[in-house]
Every structure is written in C-alpha cells, then in structure tokens.
Amino acid sequence: MTPVPTNDNPFAGDNSGIQQRETAARWALRIGSYIVVIITLAIMLHIFIKGAPVVFRSQWPFVNTQFLTELPATLHVIEDQQGNHIETDVNGADAIKKKLGDNFRAEKTISYSGGGILGPIVGTALLVVVSVGVALFLGVACAIYLSEYAKHGKFLEMVRLAILNLAGVPSVVFGLFGLGAFVLTAPTFVDVPADRSVFSIPLGFTTLSFEGWDTCVLSGGFTLAFVILPVIITASEQCLQAVPQGFRETSMALGATRWQTIRYSVLPFATPGILTSSILGIARAAGETAPIMFTAALAFKDKLPWQKDLPPLPADASIFAHWEQSVARFFGIFTESVQALPYHIYTLAAKIPQNEYAERAQYGSVFVFLVLVASLAASSVMLRKRLRAKYRW
Amino acid sequence: MSADSTAQSTPPPVVQVRDMDFSYGASKALFDINLKVEYHRVTALIGPSGCGKSTLLRCINRMNDRVPSARVTKGEVLVKGKNIHDADVDLTQLRKQVGMVFQKSNPFPKSIYENVAYGLRIHGEKNKSVLDEAVERSLSHAALWEELKDRLHANALALSGGQQQRLCIARAIATVPDVLLMDEPCSALDPISTLKIEELMHQLAKEFTVVIVTHNMQQAVRVSDYTAFLHLGKLVEFAPTEELFTNPREKLTESYLRGTFS
Ligand SMILES: Nc1ncnc2c1ncn2[C@@H]1O[C@H](COP(=O)(O)OP(=O)(O)OP(=O)(O)O)[C@@H](O)[C@H]1O
Numbered sequence: 001m002t003p004v005p006t007n008d009n010p011f012a013g014d015n016s017g018i019q020q021r022e023t024a025a026r027w028a029l030r031i032g033s034y035i036v037v038i039i040t041l042a043i044m045l046h047i048f049i050k051g052a053p054v055v056f057r058s059q060w061p062f063v064n065t066q067f068l069t070e071l072p073a074t075l076h077v078i079e080d081q082q083g084n085h086i087e088t089d090v091n092g093a094d095a096i097k098k099k100l101g102d103n104f105r106a107e108k109t110i111s112y113s114g115g116g117i118l119g120p121i122v123g124t125a126l127l128v129v130v131s132v133g134v135a136l137f138l139g140v141a142c143a144i145y146l147s148e149y150a151k152h153g154k155f156l157e158m159v160r161l162a163i164l165n166l167a168g169v170p171s172v173v174f175g176l177f178g179l180g181a182f183v184l185t186a187p188t189f190v191d192v193p194a195d196r197s198v199f200s201i202p203l204g205f206t207t208l209s210f211e212g213w214d215t216c217v218l219s220g221g222f223t224l225a226f227v228i229l230p231v232i233i234t235a236s237e238q239c240l241q242a243v244p245q246g247f248r249e250t251s252m253a254l255g256a257t258r259w260q261t262i263r264y265s266v267l268p269f270a271t272p273g274i275l276t277s278s279i280l281g282i283a284r285a286a287g288e289t290a291p292i293m294f295t296a297a298l299a300f301k302d303k304l305p306w307q308k309d310l311p312p313l314p315a316d317a318s319i320f321a322h323w324e325q326s327v328a329r330f331f332g333i334f335t336e337s338v339q340a341l342p343y344h345i346y347t348l349a350a351k352i353p354q355n356e357y358a359e360r361a362q363y364g365s366v367f368v369f370l371v372l373v374a375s376l377a378a379s380s381v382m383l384r385k386r387l388r389a390k391y392r393w
Numbered sequence: 394m395s396a397d398s399t400a401q402s403t404p405p406p407v408v409q410v411r412d413m414d415f416s417y418g419a420s421k422a423l424f425d426i427n428l429k430v431e432y433h434r435v436t437a438l439i440g441p442s443g444c445g446k447s448t449l450l451r452c453i454n455r456m457n458d459r460v461p462s463a464r465v466t467k468g469e470v471l472v473k474g475k476n477i478h479d480a481d482v483d484l485t486q487l488r489k490q491v492g493m494v495f496q497k498s499n500p501f502p503k504s505i506y507e508n509v510a511y512g513l514r515i516h517g518e519k520n521k522s523v524l525d526e527a528v529e530r531s532l533s534h535a536a537l538w539e540e541l542k543d544r545l546h547a548n549a550l551a552l553s554g555g556q557q558q559r560l561c562i563a564r565a566i567a568t569v570p571d572v573l574l575m576d577e578p579c580s581a582l583d584p585i586s587t588l589k590i591e592e593l594m595h596q597l598a599k600e601f602t603v604v605i606v607t608h609n610m611q612q613a614v615r616v617s618d619y620t621a622f623l624h625l626g627k628l629v630e631f632a633p634t635e636e637l638f639t640n641p642r643e644k645l646t647e648s649y650l651r652g653t654f655s
C-alpha cells in the first residue's frame with residue numbers, strides 16, 4: 001500500500017538521551033585535548049618569559065654573548081649603602097669593594113650562577129655525539145640482523161623481549177651499570193696497569209688493562225648509548241620492515257648477495273626513518289641526567305675538554321710533534337669529564353640556595369637547552385624530508 | 394651463444410626438471426615434475442590459481458631458498474646441464490644467468506639508468522662505458538630506449554605501469570641471462586601495455602630463453618612455443634603450444650581449456 005504523506009518528521013529522535021551522551025563524550029574528549037595543548041603552551045611560555053631575557057638583549061648584538069661563550073663561575077653580588085647591586089666575578093669583587101670604600105654594605109656569592117654555560121653546552125654536545133654515534137652503529141647493526149638475517153623463532157622473540165625490557169629500565173640503573181662497566185672495568189691500553197685493574201693482558205709493547213675509562217665523555221656517551229639503544233633498534237627495525245619485500249626479491253633475483261641487497265636496496269630507503277628515530281635518541285640522550293651523573297658529568301669544571309695542560313713543546317719541535325700533540329688533544333676531549341646541561345640545571349635548581357640570581361641562571365640554561373634540542377630536531381626533520389623526496393616509492 | 398654447441402650438435406635443454414618434488418615445510422606443493430625448456434623458446438606455464446606455477450618457476454633460480462623450510466625433496470633441477478643444488482653452485486652466478494621478472498613491477502626508487510645498471514654493478518662492473526652500453530642495449534631490447542633515452546636519470550617511479558614493467562625486463566636482461574623467468578608479467582597492466590610486452594617476448598626469445606607464467610590462455614597461445622599445464626601441483630601435460638591447445642591429450646587439460654573446470 002502507498003504510505004500516506006504526513007507532516008510528521010520521520011527522522012525524529014526518540015529523546016532517549018543518546019544525543020546528550022554523544023555531546024558529553026565529544027566535550028570530554030575535546031576538553032582533554034585542550035588541557036594538553038594549554039599545558040604544553042604554558043610550559044613553553046613560562047620558559048620563554050623567564051629564560052629569553054637572560055639570553056637575549058635589547059641592544060646589539062641582541063644575544064647575551066657572555067652567557068653563551070663563558071664557563072660557569074661563582075657570581076659575586078656586591079651591595080652598596082644605597083641598595084644598588086653590582087654583579088661581578090671573583091676577580092672584580094675586590095676592586096669594586098675598594099672603590100666603594102665606606103659605601104660597601106654587603107657581598108653575596110652564588111655558586112655556578114655567574115659567567116655562562118658554554119661548558120655544559122659543549123659537554124652535552126660531546127655526550128650526544130658519542131652516544132648517538134655508538135647507539136646508531138650498534139642499533140642499526142642489531143636491527144639489520146634482526147630484520148634481515150635472523151630466523152624467525154624463539155630466539156628472535158627473546159631478543160625482542162630483551163630489547164623491550166631494556167626500554168623500561170630506569171635510567172639511574174643505566175648510570176650504575178655505566179659506572180661499573182665503563183668507568184671502572186672497560187678495557188684500555190696502558191703502559192702500567194693501575195692497582196684497581198680487574199685484570200690485565202700484557203701484549204708486549206703495551207698492556208690491555210681492564211681498569212675502566214674513568215669518568216669521562218666516553219664512559220658517559222657509552223652509557224647514554226644504552227639508554228637510547230632500544231628506541232633506535234625498534235624504530236630502525238620498523239623502518240627496515242617498511243621497505244617493500246619486492247626490492248629484496250628483485251635484488252636477490254639479480255644475483256645480489258644478502259649484504260649487497262641490504263646495502264643497495266634496503267638501507268638507502270630505510271635511512272630517512274632511521275635518522276628520524278635518531279632524533280628521538282638525540283633529544284633523549286641530551287636530556288638524561290642520571291646516566292651521566294656517575295659516568296661523565298661534573299657539577300663544576302673550569303676548563304673546556306680541549307683545554308688540557310699538555311707539556312709545552314720545545315721551540316724547535318718538529319711538525320710531527322705538533323701534529324702528534326694535536327691528535328692527542330683531540331682524543332683527549334673524549335677522556336675528559338665534562339659539565340652537561342641537564343646536570344647543570346639540576347645543580348642550579350637543587351644544590352645551591354635559591355634566589356633570583358640562581359633562578360636566572362636556571363631559566364637561561366633551560367631556555368638554551370630547549371632551543372638546542374628543538375633546532376636539532378628541526379634540522380633532522382628537514383634532512384629527512386630531503387631524503388624522503390629522493391627515495392620515495 | 395653457449396659453448397656447449399661444440400660438444401653436441403643439438404644443444405641440450407637449457408632447463409631440465411627431473412622427477413622433482415617440492416615442499417613448503419610439511420605441505421607438498423609440487424609432485425614429480427618433469428620439464429624440459431629448450432634454448433630460444435618461450436615456454437608458458439598455465440593452470441588454475443594455487444597449482445604451483447610460481448613455485449615451479451622459482452625453483453629454476455632457487456628463489457624459493459628465501460622461504461624458510463621450503464625445499465626440493467626429490468629429483469633435481471638442471472640448468473645448462475648443471476644440477477643447481479650442487480654444493481659448488483654459486484647462487485649469485487646462477488641468478489645472474491637465470492633472470493626473473495615479477496608480477497608486480499617493482500623498479501627501485503632510483504634513476505632509470507641505475508635500475509638497469511643494478512645487476513651489473515652488483516657483479517662488480519665499474520667501467521662507465523660498459524655500463525652505458527649495457528643500459529642502452531637492455532633498454533633497446535625492452536623497447537624503451539627511444540622513449541627514455543633523454544631522461545635516463547629521471548626517477549623510475551615516474552614511469553607508467555607498462556613502462557615500469559618493461560624497465561624491469563630491461564633490468565633483468567642487462568646481465569645477459571640465458572633464461573628469463575617471468576611470473577605473470579602482464580597481469581597488472583592494461584591491454585595496450587600487455588600487447589607491447591607480448592611483442593617484446595618474441596624479440597626476447599631470439600636472444601634469451603623465456604619461461605612465462607600466465608593466467609591468460611590467449612597470451613599463452615600468442616607468445617609461447619611450448620605450454621605446460623599444471624594442476625594441483627602435478628604437471629598434467631607438456632606439449633608444443635599449438636598441439637596442447639588444439640588437440641590436448643589429457644581430459645583435464647581439455648576441460649580446463651574449455652573452461653568447464655570443476
Ligand atoms: N611461501 C609459501 N609458504 C607456504 N606455502 C606456499 C608458499 N607459497 C606458495 N605456497 C603454496 O603452494 C601452492 C602453490 O602456490 P603457487 O604460488 O606456486 O601457486 P600459483 O600457481 O602461482 O598460483 P597463482 O596463479 O595464484 O599465482 C599453494 O597451495 C600455496 O598455498
């Protein structure tokens with residue numbers, strides 16, 4: 001039968017509350033997202049407002065060059081009778097006090113809050129370079145083995161589980177591991193083994209002694225490498241798996257060996273992704289404090305890693321001697337302990353009495369730290385984009 | 394083109410499969426296969442889906458080695474008279490001389506030139522003029538040279554599907570293999586591109602020996618000299634193409650060709 005047209009709405013809701021629940025759910029989710037965005041912005045804004053004035057200047061050259069190019073130092077604040085505060089370093093303090101004479105009222109010293117943060121910047125950069133280098137090498141090797149060579153089965157599952165577990169280990173545990181493994185027992189070549197050497201193997205011209213590398217960039221870098229290794233392995237493996245199987249089949253069908261196949265038709269196409277994963281690694285490695293606390297970082301150091309005192313060369317030293325010393329100086333960088341940004345921030349925030357001067361140094365460091373990590377990430381993303389454009393399928 | 398001609402007046406078959414059984418782990422995929430592929434002929438493998446055509450094809454260049462637990466359990470495969478499962482067979486050399494083109498055209502996301510030169514580079518060829526010459530020769534063979542000679546350094550992914558598949562053929566013949574294995578090379582292509590590749594097949598047979606898997610009966614008739622019909626892992630009938638299509642000996646073949654297949 002033909003339905004009789006009526007003016008009733010055939011699609012009217014039944015008012016059972018479905019619509020209200022839909023609206024409520026949507027708003028709950030929306031508010032959750034807004035809270036996340038607002039908090040993120042608040043953190044950024046807070047650090048910008050507090051940190052930017054420390055780093056930037058209103059007059060040329062617009063940046064606080066002292067903050068970026070000097071080592072941390074103790075800040076001396078001298079107050080005169082009028083209540084003016086004069087900031088200076090340890091050398092300037094006496095001269096100013098003498099000049100003020102009777103006008104001098106009080107002097108405050110604030111540790112680590114004067115000078116700049118070049119030491120921590122350099123230290124963090126070195127740690128990141130070593131750790132990302134080591135982790136990329138080990139991680140990519142491991143990922144290639146797991147994805148391209150290993151037979152699927154129990155063993156592979158176990159290795160995967162181990163890697164996953166590694167990712168869940170608290171970073172302070174890595175710190176202790178690094179202390180035991182790299183600082184105290186890693187093998188090194190020496191002429192005479194130290195007393196603390198675990199054991200040593202004489203090789204004739206030198207001795208391989210398991211006496212550790214001491215607290216230095218190398219120890220810290222290797223420790224950090226293990227912190228970021230799970231991230232890099234997992235991400236690299238995913239990138240390798242994302243390369244179409246057809247590339248491998250084709251390459252093998254053309255008579256390529258497995259390694260040639262990996263080298264020429266898998267790795268080039270996985271590289272952009274692997275680089276992206278190493279960005280995450282860089283940010284993580286730069287930000288960790290616990291793993292470097294016992295292995296590489298000092299609260300304070302008045303020298304950059306390459307400013308080591310080496311015996312001065314005689315005036316008639318050969319060019320070879322100069323060259324040798326430069327090489328020694330270069331490798332010496334990695335056997336020095338350093339300051340690092342996250343540890344420096346921790347020291348400023350937790351180890352010294354808090355006041356406006358300490359706070360200024362804190363926020364300046366945090367701001368620089370964030371800018372460095374962000375620009376690193378940005379440049380890696382750009383690099384990846386360019387590689388993507390080149391290798392696309 | 395082979396040195397064997399001095400030994401015998403009639404060259405032996407380039408590929409010879411003898412009493413071969415093949416298993417994927419516990420499940421047997423091929424039963425007692427006997428097949429002879431003559432030099433400079435096109436041999437087609439036909440049969441319903443899942444009957445083992447690809448498996449048989451991949452036995453000839455041992456691509457099945459990539460599948461764990463897949464193996465020949467009985468019989469042997471001879472290529473140019475040599476048992477390819479012998480311990481002294483170098484897989485890279487075997488695959489250099491037995492090329493393969495896949496169903497899905499899969500050029501590397503590199504330049505056209507690099508795609509074609511890949512096989513030669515893998516085998517250690519560094520001489521620029523040798524590579525240039527091989528790229529031109531292979532592309533000409535694949536009827537692509539005229540179309541592409543001005544943009545050899547463009548990305549291969551910018552080509553059309555048909556061009557990509559012909560590029561894959563060029564890539565496979567750049568190492569001058571004796572045998573070219575093709576697994577449904579036209580199944581993803583439009584009729585025009587298919588036609589081009591079929592035309593190519595006749596040209597290729599002058600220099601190479603072609604074994605092609607196809608689902609398309611007309612294609613088998615058009616391009617092949619011999620046809621093998623497989624069913625459920627068994628080789629039911631193997632005969633010159635004309636004979637097999639006009640006058641099949643087996644009932645099974647006949648019903649498959651007529652399309653009255655249970
Ligand atoms: N990697 C593998 N592991 C296990 N079994 C497989 C594998 N590859 C194929 N098989 C099985 O072997 C049999 C033959 O497969 P094959 O791919 O050779 O068939 P085909 O004739 O090429 O089919 P199609 O026309 O659909 O391509 C099928 O039953 C299939 O399920």
Ligand SMILES: [Mg+2]
Binds near residue numbers: 446576
């Ligand atoms: Mg198939």
